[in-house]
Amino acid sequence: MTAAITIVGLGPGSIHDLTLAAQTLFSQAAQQQQTVYFRTLIHPTVESLQQDLPTLRIESFDRLYDESQDWNTLYQQIAQEVCTLATQQPVIYAVPGHPLIGETSVQNLLQMARERQLSTQIISGLSFIEPVCSLLELDPFEAGAQIFDATNLAALSGDEAGGKIIPTVPLLVVQVYNRRLASAVKLALSEFYPDEWPVKLVRAAGINQEESVLELPLYELDRNTFANHLSTLYVPPLDELTALRLPETLRYITMRLRRDPDGCPWDRQQTHESLTRYVIEETYEVVEALEEQNMDKLAEELGDLLLQVYLHAEVARQDEEFTIGDVYEQINAKLIRRHPHVFGNIEVQNAGQVVQNWEEIKRQERANAGTDLAEESILDRVPQATPALMVAQEYQKRVAKVGFEFNHLDEVYAKLNEELLELQQAKTPEEQHEELGDLLFIASKLGRFLKIDAEEALRAANRKFKRRFQAMEELARQQQRALHSYTISEWSDLWMQAKNAAPDAPLI
Structure with a gap:
């Protein structure tokens, strides 16, 4: 049965590269006075065909190049016109090269033909590749x-x-x-x-x-x-150590560092346990860059943190535990799973609903993993390596959801004064240790009532104290005195001078 649409490849440009099947098709079309529709006449093979087959009837879609707004529109228009013609009589559509290599119009045409139940045939051609x-x-x-x-x-x-x-x-x-x-x-x-x-x-x-x-x-x-x-x-390809903007280069470097015998002796000795401190250090350096709003430093510190991810993945790969691919798979699957309003058909009205969905999805994940939710404490799954003030406020936030909370801010201040008094009355180092912890815990509770991140507030105070004391050091250098030579009274004067130089520093 004759196809409704025959798509033929013209080859890269030389008439000698036209396949025998294509030559036969064009000869038959010339004999039968059948029109051949070319995507464009701007191709060397077309001129040679006109010379070899002067009776060949030729039409093209070159007129659409000026009429269309973009390439996608152009190729859609061509496909539509070819399909419309094919409903009236068999159509031959000729394109440069191979019909299935670099020919968007052909892909569009094949899809439309399937939708309209039009039969197609492809006559291959040598591609430009x-x-x-x-x-x-x-x-x-x-x-x-x-x-x-x-x-x-x-x-x-x-x-x-x-x-x-x-x-x-x-x-x-x-x-x-x-x-x-x-x-x-x-x-x-x-x-x-x-x-x-x-x-x-x-x-x-x-x-x-x-x-x-x-x-x-x-x-x-x-x-x-x-x-x-x-x-x-x-x-041409870059060397693996030259492609510095490529994630794969970092994977290669970490493998090379730990590869025996030409790797790095220090890196080869590292384990998950020995690298733990560096994950923590690099995380805080990222936070510091964020606090300083130093974007160049942030880019560098994020890279240092990413290195820790790759190093742990490489240690795991060598121990046959998991690979960097598993890391990517876990986070990609989790993000897709926890954002059904983006990657699924769930609708949300605001960020609050997103958080609710997120928590419910996490709860379902734990249930699917075999966790007995009835036995699970609401204080579980808070990483203990997290800074203590952050853990305290997270605990407080969770228990507040079930009603364990002060009713008024005055009650928090009263509890804070109570804990301060108990600290003052503590006699032994053990009692003082405990009471200081209680005082800090309630101080973080006050932060929650005031909607202040206690960890960030303390970090800000630390930064301001650093600036204040550094100003004092500069004043001491100007006075050509050693810091330890100052009396308590002189320290107080120096502090006030530094306060004027750095007014945002906290009082002590």
Whole structure:
């Protein structure tokens, strides 16, 4: 049975690369005076066909290029017109290269044909990839090359491209059809590759008299008019230690550090237990950068914290416990599962409902994991490595939900005074230790009533005290005196001078 739509590939450009099946189809169409619809006539094979088959009736969709607002609209329009024609008579639709390689119009057409129950047939053609690889002497399969459409790449932001481009494998960016697109491609690739990185712009591959290769640094990609509709950009791979913006590079480095025998002796000795202190230290350094609102420092400290994640994952991989892939899987699955209002069909009205859903989902997760929720304390699952003031306020928040809470702020102040009196009356070091803890616990309770994060309040006080004392040190240097030479009275005077120099520091 004759297909309603026959899609045929024209090859990369030379008439000699046209397949025998395609030549036979065009000859039959010429004999039967059947019109062949070309996506575009701007292709070298079309001119050769017109010379070899002067009776071949040719139509194209070039008129739509000026009428369409964007490429997606263009390819949709072409597919719609071909399907409409196919409802009246069999249609031959010809496209450059291979119909299924770099041809969005064909993908749209196949989908529409299925929806309209129109039969299709594809007559393969040599794609542009084969002659490009021949010029480059590149085996894309052995090299694991990526192939990216220039228009799609140019539409990505730097962050989006970061999740798709792998700079450590060869990259082919196809259909770099003009200088403007070359500029957009250059900007996207500059996220990963050095400006001086050598690239090759291949033009008219497979067309004997026209094919050529221009070698140039990446930053010059748009500084010429070499690119046209038959251009492909080849970007050679970066070395693993050069691709510094790539997550995979961090994985490689951590593996290399712990790899015997050419790794680092110190890194090879580390265990989950020995690395624990560094996780805590790096976490607090991230917090410090946030408090200072120092974005350059924050980027660095987040990297240090991320290193701890990769080091623990590498220790686990070598001990056959888990891999970094398991880490990604756990957090990605959790985020999807706990955001059904984003990735599912749950609707929420505000952030409060999001929190309620989150807690219920967490509760269900614990039940699915075999936790007996009836036996579970509301104070369970608060990490004890968390700063003590934060643990105290978290405990207080949880018990308040079930009614264990003061009714008024005055009651909190009264309890605070009571704990202070008990501390003053404590006689032994053990009693003083206990009563000081009680006092701090109630102080954090006061923070909750005042809607103040007790940990952050204390950290802010520490920062202000540091600035105040550093101002005192500077005054002492100006007076050319050692700190230990000051009397109590002189310390008081010095403190007041420092207070004037740093008025935001707390009194002592």
